[in-house]
Amino acid sequence: MSQSTNKHFEILDGMRGVAAIIVVAFHILEAFALGDRKSQIINHGYLAVDFFFVLSGFVIGYAYDNRWDKMTLGGFFKRRIIRLQPMVIMGSIIGAATFYLQASPELYANLASTEVKDVIIVMLIGFTMIPVGRSFDVRGWGEMYPLNGPGWTLFFEYIAYTLYALILRRLPNIILMILAGIAAGFLIHLSVTADTGTVAGGWSLDPEQLKVGMIRLSYPFLSGLLLSRFMKRTHIKHSFLISSILMALVLSLPRLGGDTNWINGLYEALVIIFIFPLIVYLGANGEIKNEKARKFAKFLGDISYPIYITHYAFIYMYTAFVFNEVLPEKQNYGLAAVYGVLTFVVSILVAYLSVKFYDEPLRKWWSKKWLKS
Template identity: 75%
Template sequence: MNQSSNKHFEILDGLRGVAAVIVVAFHILEAFALGKRNEQIINHGYLAVDFFFVLSGFVIGYAYDNRWDKMTLTGFFKRRVIRLQPMVIIGAIVGAVTFYAQISPTVFPLIENTPVTKMLLVMLIGFTMIPVGKSLDIRGWGEMYPLNGPGWTLFFEYIAYTLYALILKRLPNIILMILAAIAGALLIHFAVTNPLGVIAGGWSLDGEQLKIGSLRLAYPFLSGLLLSRFMKPKHYKHSFLVTSALMFTVLAIPSLGWKETAWINGLYEALVIIIVFPLIVYIGSNGTIESPKTKKLAKFLGDISYPIYITHYPLIYIYTKWVVDEVLSGKTSYTMAAVWGVAVFGSSILMSYIFVKFYDEPVRKWLTKKFLRS
């Protein structure tokens, strides 16, 4: 395919934002169903992460496959670090600033007895994207990034970028297809054999969680990379509306199995990752937005997509603590929970927009000028 480095996928940007906003809503509602997947509203919202991995594979392949005659490995990694790391730092800072507002022996048993020096050490380590193990778990949830849980997906993103730059970019399509088929088969096997019937996990630095994270990364990234190589330009009308509606539908659908029939839900999730998400990226990459208002909406969603994803979770920690300690115990009404849930949702959007316009974009522009002058 004759790729153009100038082509901009406005629909894919918008879809990334749609998925990120759904993740925020999912996490807000998750506070009411901790450990009870069958009661979760927007039940499959966590699969948005797998969509992000498909999107990453597509964008990386499209943007870089034909540039390696002019670009070094150092240049590639500089571009990735400049794109991701400024908001990683902000996410860790927001997590640190709000950390002691999350004290709850019921939900987060370790916070109350965590000294400030240890918390700050975890923050500084988080700036570098180096994951931490049990000895630095300051929350009690076993997260590799205890101040900002969703950072685990960036950990796997960096693994994907490294594999792409060192190995995958050199492989012929047939080998990538074989690897994708194997990865898809392993994903289906895990989905239908694990007792919970969910493709969720990857956030802890232990063998089982690393296995789950790797399974969630492998097929989506490879399928996105293959899509970037096989894409044939077409034109689909109303593709942003159609793909956004499809995205919401597959993520919001209720659990399809429980206990003895959990494999049904697992199979559903595997098929969404293997078939539906690549289809959404394919349609989105071949569509255009005609309406000026829709263009603005897609741009806004694209602008806040990464910032909202990497900064919203500290607010979720606070909200989850409050819901469990106050609402589920009967001290506060569900009406107030709904009001504060909407407030958290709106605050996440506002915070991310402020960060992207007054921090992320200026910092990335300065870093690009300083380190990527060519």
């Protein structure tokens, strides 16, 4: 695939936004399924993370593979930091600011006993993307970023960028294909042997969860990187619509196999191995000709990363409300629906305001300050 023109993939931006929006809806509905995740509506919403890893591998390969004769390692990492860190900081700030509004003694066991200074310390550590262990588990969920749970995916993104910059970019395609095949084997093994029948996991700083996170990262990132190198450009009509429908279907499909866990696990592995690269392929080979659809895709792309990295503070609050006021007596479902819609809208609004009045200006300033060309 020619990389001489630095083509911008507006459909892939839109697809990232579609996946991020589905993640928000998934997390809102997850509040009602804490005790029985098999009944979760939008049951496979967590697989959006694996799609993000595929997309990341593709974009990194396309954007940087042919630039290393003019770019240093420092320049590469500066660009990644400029792209990601402003919203990482914002996500930590919002998580800290709303922390005590998430009160639920049974749900968040450590919240009530956590002092303000500890919240501030965890927030400042979160700015740096350094993960924390149980000594700083201010919530009690065992998250490596307890003020902003989804931060764990950025931790693995940075691992992927480091491996790419130091090793993967230098490897011939045949070696990358062998590594991707091995990674796919590990992914299938994880998915069909997991006690939960899912690939979900990776958010805790312990050996088992780190292993899950690395397995979830490895094949998707490698497959995206290979796709960026092998893909032959073509033109696929209606690819944005087709990709969006396909994404919605695979993420919202009910759990498969009942109590036979390996069936659901195998489904998830096959989605990650085949469907997500297909969606990226469709998106990279499409074109949006309708101006309204183009603006909508741009809007989705603009808010995709900000909404993903800031929405979970509001999810903590909403989940606490459902756990405290709805589930015990099985009441207030109407109010829960109103609050759920409000949580969804607020998440989008905060993301939009953050990107327009904070993220884009700060990234522009950092770029001028840090990058000479």
